[in-house]
Amino acid sequence: MTPKIGIILGSGLNKFSEELSSTSLLYEDDSSFHSIKVLSGKIDKTEIVLFSGRRHFYEGYSQEKILENVGIAGKLGVNFLIITNAAGGLNTDFRVSDLMLITSHLNFLNKIFPAKSNKNYYDKGIIESVRNLSIQEKIILRFGSYCCTSGPMYETKSDIRFLAKCGIDAIGMSTIPEIMYASKLGIKTLAFSCITNLLTENSATITDHEDVIAAGENAYANFSGLIKKIIANSDKILN
Numbered sequence: 506m507t508p509k510i511g512i513i514l515g516s517g518l519n520k521f522s523e524e525l526s527s528t529s530l531l532y533e534d535d536s537s538f539h540s541i542k543v544l545s546g547k548i549d550k551t552e553i554v555l556f557s558g559r560r561h562f563y564e565g566y567s568q569e570k571i572l573e574n575v576g577i578a579g580k581l582g583v584n585f586l587i588i589t590n591a592a593g594g595l596n597t598d599f600r601v602s603d604l605m606l607i608t609s610h611l612n613f614l615n616k617i618f619p620a621k622s623n624k625n626y627y628d629k630g631i632i633e634s635v636r637n638l639s640i641q642e643k644i645i646l647r648f649g650s651y652c653c654t655s656g657p658m659y660e661t662k663s664d665i666r667f668l669a670k671c672g673i674d675a676i677g678m679s680t681i682p683e684i685m686y687a688s689k690l691g692i693k694t695l696a697f698s699c700i701t702n703l704l705t706e707n708s709a710t711i712t713d714h715e716d717v718i719a720a721g722e723n724a725y726a727n728f729s730g731l732i733k734k735i736i737a738n739s740d741k742i743l744n
Contacts (some may be wrong), residue, residue, distance in 0.1 A: 517721015649674025
């Protein structure tokens with residue numbers, strides 16, 4: 506399989522657009538809180554479609570608009586989609602700015618974006634290949650289960666207590682509908698969370714959007730290094 510790679514960038518990770526060469530702007534929409542840009546370009550010789558920003562359920566958008574990035578990726582012939590997000594870390598071993606590869610999920614948007622089957626969305630072979638790449642590059646990479654909530658508020662103490670008992674490692678407000686829709690379109694996926702804050706029942710800290718952006722910036726060197734390594738080895742990872 507000749508890879509054509511799409512990358513959806515979560516909050517704080519938009520700097521990755523600077524890694525593209527021969528860049529063209531395909532689409533732009535500044536009307537929402539998270540500005541949307543779709544760019545095409547190359548990293549080395551690999552064709553990339555880059556999505557900076559996404560629409561969320563809590564912003565009141567339709568299902569079609571929330572899944573628009575994935576729909577555009579499918580129309581442009583993307584066959585491997587790397588999806589990223591900013592997330593709160595629930596696993597006590599995690600630290601702010603860690604990267605977590607999503608290996609399972611709990612979907613609280615299931616009634617809005619229902620699964621059509623018990624399909625496994627997380628390819629063990631792809632995950633193992635990325636694990637090996639992270640070890641080779643000496644990049645700390647966490648692995649865990651992600652919970653998608655409706656938002657827009659952050660989690661209460663009761664939410665944190667409940668989700669910790671469910672074995673959830675990170676919590677956010679996106680990504681799972683995108684994984685499910687990409688699978689429906691026959692697009693293979695990888696999904697990463699950048700841990701932007703740590704969630705504990707007794708935390709007195711209030712996280713705001715500026716904290717999320719700062720954590721993404723601190724994670725950027727590891728993030729960009731790993732993503733570029735995945736791109737360089739994508740033909741092996743997919744085959």
